[in-house]
Amino acid sequence: MQHPSNGRPPRYPTSLGTSDASTITLLGHDLAGELMGQVGFGELALWLVTQRRPEPGEVRVFEAVLVALADHGFTPTAIAARLTYLSAPDSVQGALAAGLLGGGSRFLGVTEDCGAFLHEVVAGHAGRLPDDSDEEGWNALALETVRAARAGRRLVPGLGHPVHKVRDPRTPVLLRIAEENGHKGPHLRLFEAVGRVHPQVLGRTLPLNGAGVCGAALADLGLPVGLLRGFALLARAAGLLGHIAEEQRSPLGMDVYLSVDRNAEYVSPQHPTRQPTKE
Numbered sequence: 001m002q003h004p005s006n007g008r009p010p011r012y013p014t015s016l017g018t019s020d021a022s023t024i025t026l027l028g029h030d031l032a033g034e035l036m037g038q039v040g041f042g043e044l045a046l047w048l049v050t051q052r053r054p055e056p057g058e059v060r061v062f063e064a065v066l067v068a069l070a071d072h073g074f075t076p077t078a079i080a081a082r083l084t085y086l087s088a089p090d091s092v093q094g095a096l097a098a099g100l101l102g103g104g105s106r107f108l109g110v111t112e113d114c115g116a117f118l119h120e121v122v123a124g125h126a127g128r129l130p131d132d133s134d135e136e137g138w139n140a141l142a143l144e145t146v147r148a149a150r151a152g153r154r155l156v157p158g159l160g161h162p163v164h165k166v167r168d169p170r171t172p173v174l175l176r177i178a179e180e181n182g183h184k185g186p187h188l189r190l191f192e193a194v195g196r197v198h199p200q201v202l203g204r205t206l207p208l209n210g211a212g213v214c215g216a217a218l219a220d221l222g223l224p225v226g227l228l229r230g231f232a233l234l235a236r237a238a239g240l241l242g243h244i245a246e247e248q249r250s251p252l253g254m255d256v257y258l259s260v261d262r263n264a265e266y267v268s269p270q271h272p273t274r275q276p277t278k279e
C-alpha cells in the first residue's frame with residue numbers, strides 16, 4: 001500500500017510507551033527489566049503525566065492524595081457502582097465506570113474545581129503573592145476570592161461536607177505532609193486562608209474538605225489543573241473496586257434498590273412536594 005507523505009511510513013511520536021515483538025518500553029525505560037517491581041504505581045502515575053521522574057517528596061504528597069480520595073464509604077459514586085453491579089454482574093467495567101462518572105462538581109470532581117479556583121487567583125497574582133509567612137496577606141487575598149465567589153452566587157469549591165460538618169480529618173494531615181516535604185505552595189496557603197476568612201463573608205463556618213485540599217496539593221505539585229479530576233478518579237477507582245468486591249462477597253445493592261422501591265409512593269404532579277423550590 002502506498003503511504004501518504006511521499007511514500008514514507010507515517011510517524012506518531014510518543015514519550016509514553018512503545019513495544020515491539022519482544023520488549024515494552026515505557027517512559028524510555030524497559031518496562032519489564034527496569035520498572036516492574038522497582039517503581040510504585042503512584043510514582044509511575046505521576047511520572048506518566050509529568051514525563052519526568054518525580055522526587056520522593058512529590059511521590060509522598062501525591063500518594064497521600066490517592067489514599068485520601070480512595071474511598072469515603074457509601075458515597076454516591078460507591079452506591080452507583082454497587083447498583084450497576086447488581087443490575088449487570090457480568091460487567092465489572094460498567095460498575096466501575098458508573099461510579100467514576102459521578103465524580104463531579106458536588107462530590108469528588110471538586111478536586112479539580114478547587115484546584116482551578118485557587119489557580120486562577122494564584123496565576124492572576126503571579127509576582128505579587130504574599131510571602132509564605134504573611135498570614136494577613138493570604139487572608140486579604142482569600143477574602144477577595146470568597147467575596148467574588150459570593151458576588152457571583154457560586155459555591156466556594158472545597159468548602160463544606162455532608163458528613164464532616166466541623167472538620168474533615170484529611171485536611172490537616174495533607175497540609176502537614178505537604179509542608180514536611182517542601183510542597184506547601186501558594187494553592188495550599190490560599191486554601192488555608194479561605195478556611196480562616198470565609199465565615200466573614202458567608203456568615204457560617206464550613207470545613208475545608210478532603211476533595212478541596214487534594215486539589216490544592218496537586219496544583220502545588222505543578223500538575224495541570226485541567227487534569228486534576230483524573231487523579232481523583234484514579235484514586236477512587238481503587239475504592240470502587242473494593243466496593244464491587246464487597247458487593248460480590250456480601251451484596252447490599254438489592255436492599256438499597258428495594259428499600260427505595262418498596263417505599264415509593266405515588267403523588268400527583270400537582271402535589272406541593274412536587275413543585276420547584278423557590279430561590
Ligand SMILES: CC(C)(COP(=O)(O)OP(=O)(O)OC[C@H]1O[C@@H](n2cnc3c(N)ncnc32)[C@H](O)[C@@H]1OP(=O)(O)O)[C@@H](O)C(=O)NCCC(=O)NCCSC(=O)C[C@@](O)(CC(=O)O)C(=O)O
Pocket residue numbers: 069071072075076077105106107108109110154155156157158159160161162163202204206209210211212
Ligand atoms: C459538600 C456540600 C454538597 C455539602 O452540602 P450540604 O447540603 O451538606 O451543606 P450544608 O452543610 O447543609 O450547607 C449549609 C449551608 O452552607 C451553604 N454552603 C455549603 N457549602 C458551601 C460552599 N462551598 N460555599 C458557599 N456556601 C456553602 C449551603 O448552601 C447552605 O446554605 P443554606 O441553604 O442557606 O442553609 C456543599 O458544601 C457543597 O456543595 N460544597 C461545594 C462543593 C464541594 O466542595 N464539594 C466537595 C464535597 S467533599 C468531596 O467531594 C469528597 C467526598 O465526599 C467525595 C465523595 O466520595 O463523594 C469524600 O468525602 O471523599
